[in-house]
Amino acid sequence: MFSCTMIKSGIRKTLEEMYVYTFLFLANSFPDMSVCSIIRTLFVRPVANIGNNTRIRKNIYVNSFRKLSIGRNCFINRGVQFDCSGRVSIGDNCSIGFNVLVTTSTHLEKDRVGEDGHTVIGEDVIIGNGVWIGANSxxxxxxxxxxxxxxxxxxxxxxxxxxxxxxxxxxxKYIRDTLGIAEKRI
Structure with a gap:
C-alpha cells in the first residue's frame, strides 16, 4: 500500500510541477520584444540560477528549474527546450539559437533499474563560456x-x-578552428 512518505513525495512533486508550469506560463506570456526578454528573465531568475544581462526569448520549456544554471550575458532564443533530468550548466557569454533541445535524460539497459526504480536517469550537460549553438541543434x-x-x-x-x-x-564532428570567427562575435 501507500506510505505517508510516498504521499508527501507525490504532493511535493505535483506542487513543484505546478510551480514550474506557472512560471513558464508567466514568462512565455509576454510578447517577444527586447524589454519583455528582460522581464521574462526576471520571472525565471527566482527559480533558476541565471546570471546578469541574460536574455530569454519566448516559448522556452524547462522541466526542472533547480537543475538549470545559465551564466552572465547569455542569449536564449525562442523555442529552446531544457530537459533537466540531470544538471544543465551553461557558461557566460553563450548564445543558443531557436528550437534547440538540450536533453539530459537517458534510458538504462533493460536489465538495470535506477535507484528510484525507474529506467530513466539524467546525465549532466556542461556548456562552456562563449559557446554558440545554432538553430535546431x-x-x-x-x-x-x-x-x-x-x-x-x-x-x-x-x-x-x-x-x-x-x-x-x-x-x-570537428570542422575547423574558430580562429578568425571569434573576432566577429558581438
Missing part, C-alpha cells in the same frame, strides 16, 4: 562542450568537444 545527455565552440545549425552533439572548434553534422 540537439545536445544529448552527458555532453561537455568546451569554451568558445561553435555548433552548426541542426547538429546532434554527444560526448566531449574540445574548446575553440567548429562542429557540424549528425553526429557533430
Amino acid at each position: 540537439t545536445i544529448l545527455p552527458g555532453t561537455e562542450i568546451g569554451d568558445n565552440c561553435i555548433i552548426a545549425a541542426g547538429a546532434v552533439v554527444k560526448g566531449k568537444l574540445d574548446m575553440s572548434g567548429v562542429y557540424a553534422g549528425v553526429p557533430a
Whole structure:
C-alpha cells in the first residue's frame, strides 16, 4: 500500500510541477520584444540560477528549474527546450539559437533499474563560456562542450568537444578552428 512518505513525495512533486508550469506560463506570456526578454528573465531568475544581462526569448520549456544554471550575458532564443533530468550548466557569454533541445535524460539497459526504480536517469550537460549553438541543434545527455565552440545549425552533439572548434553534422564532428570567427562575435 501507500506510505505517508510516498504521499508527501507525490504532493511535493505535483506542487513543484505546478510551480514550474506557472512560471513558464508567466514568462512565455509576454510578447517577444527586447524589454519583455528582460522581464521574462526576471520571472525565471527566482527559480533558476541565471546570471546578469541574460536574455530569454519566448516559448522556452524547462522541466526542472533547480537543475538549470545559465551564466552572465547569455542569449536564449525562442523555442529552446531544457530537459533537466540531470544538471544543465551553461557558461557566460553563450548564445543558443531557436528550437534547440538540450536533453539530459537517458534510458538504462533493460536489465538495470535506477535507484528510484525507474529506467530513466539524467546525465549532466556542461556548456562552456562563449559557446554558440545554432538553430535546431540537439545536445544529448552527458555532453561537455568546451569554451568558445561553435555548433552548426541542426547538429546532434554527444560526448566531449574540445574548446575553440567548429562542429557540424549528425553526429557533430570537428570542422575547423574558430580562429578568425571569434573576432566577429558581438
